Amino acid sequence: MIFKQIKSGGDRNFAYLAGCQKTRDGALVDPAPDPEAVMKAVNGHGVNIRFIINTHSHHDHSSGNEYFKKLPYPPRFIHCSEDTRVKDGEVLKMGELIIKFIYTPGHTKDSICIKIEDKLLTGDTLFVGKVGGTWSSKDAKTQFCSLKKIFTLPAHTEIWPGHDVGVKPSSTIGFEAEKNPFIKRLSDFDDFLWLKKNWSTYKNEHGIK
Template structure:
């Protein structure tokens, strides 16, 4: 019988992002997935209230954080991984294809300090790799399409899918960012749908589908087989046509420009300039 990890979700309504504290109930070994750094775009100020809530939960549950897991370099919020690493000593983990994403956006933002070799992430994981979490295992599934570096983390009977899937009544991830591909996402999703029907699915975002009054971020593989973008035997060609047409109607995420240049660096803010101030870039006509 597959062991069920304990899961606590933390919803950040300004960015519609869900972070997770996940732990082995036997050994209390824990992981934090997709943390959020509070960022006020109007003032350029950062804060750690949301990340501190995760640390408060770590203390309340009596767990020890072994990993800070990122499903991908997010385009809609800034990661709080460096703050959490300083507090817990846990390494920051992401899929090995982050190097591709770093290379692309190093050019977009003309960031001389980006090495595009995976640094400053502490550990790059590959498809099929397994990390130990107490008596539980974290299995890495490479699930690209939204970005080339997207991974999902299978922990016991729970899968954390990042932006690959949304709630069944809302659909699936966009694929129009650099390196995104709708056909690739279709195949990644079907890789996930091959898991047992009762696998719990934890999502990184929810935007409330029309007609639904509450936010939601937990579902099952069985329910996702009836996802509005996938049900009734939708073929890859049909999915690609739908996804590409839909993506053309979408605006860029509000925080994509600050988020990407921070998140490709594991959440590290840009180095301070001569006056001691850190600056984010705003590339014109680049995206």
């Protein structure tokens, strides 16, 4: 499998290139907000970009889509608009790779995680040591349920987040289960919500940047 994490501008955004080693078919995940930087990073890998996939509709993840519509061979857009939305558990074949979509609402209504082999691209659902923002207790509960769902995956599953805001650029389910203070609270929603509400104080007290 061809796989590359790409610094794509914005608020330490990460885009991703994933491709089939054999057929050279590839996908870009969240190639925004600087699509040209993403293309620069992709060039030289000999991958034909067949798919553009967004983890959710926030501008800093989706604003690059327009750029790819103008390419001579435009890719297929997946989860990039209402009419291209995927469903929970839906799969997509890309060369010899199987891409699986896991619906993980909470940060936004349309948030998904993308599983390719043992890698999970989590967008703004899960970061290294943190989770994505929510703006009501109801959304926090929705996110809590989504996180519970992805934390049934095997411990060795790799986590590749949408922003570089943690102590390292990627992680694993096992590491996050042990170290991420939000994930440690997945047994009790009130405790999880308390941490969301008191995050800035908690961060300062625990020296988290």
